[in-house]
Amino acid sequence: MDEEKKIQILEEVMLEYGNDLVRLAFNYVKDKETAKDMVQETFIKCYEKLDEFRNESNLKTWLYRITINQCKDYLRSWHYRKVQTKSVIENTFRTVFPLTEEKIINQANTEEMLEIVASLTKNYREIIYLYYYKSLTISEITDVTGLNENTVKTRLRRAKQRLKTMMKEADIYG
Structure with missing residues (x-):
């Protein structure tokens, strides 16, 4: 698939599913900005893997799966656990x-x-x-x-x- 076609598909996907994916990601990460970051990563992966998409599933369900996996990876990450621990400690001290x-x-x-x-x-x-x-x-x-x-x-x-x-x-x- 040529680059122009991939960009066109990506733009369409972003417009059609962007808000839904942000809401989905928010349900996992509970932070609006982080949810937007997760969706941005989803779109990057979509662009990178669009040639490998075999149309065995709907494009929407594929994007949902990428977003969910992205969120789960983030929640398991060292960075997230460190930020969460720091946040809990700071909130405890603040309160x-x-x-x-x-x-x-x-x-x-x-x-x-x-x-x-x-x-x-x-x-x-x-x-x-x-x-x-x-x-x-x-x-x-x-x-x-x-x-x-x-x-x-x-x-x-x-x-x-x-x-x-x-x-x-x-x-x-x-």
């Missing part, structure tokens, strides 16, 4: 350690924040505790403490200002 690191940082910040709140004077500490930790409203704090509502608002505002300054000095929460 476990950032969460652990984030928890430790948050816990340290929370502990430091509690120390800062504890260092406030009793009047401010009490208002902050009731407002933020017990989620009471201004009027509820007024009822609990017996203070005037404006006094509670003033203490809360001043306590927030002091906390903000102290948090900046301690470099908590940026």
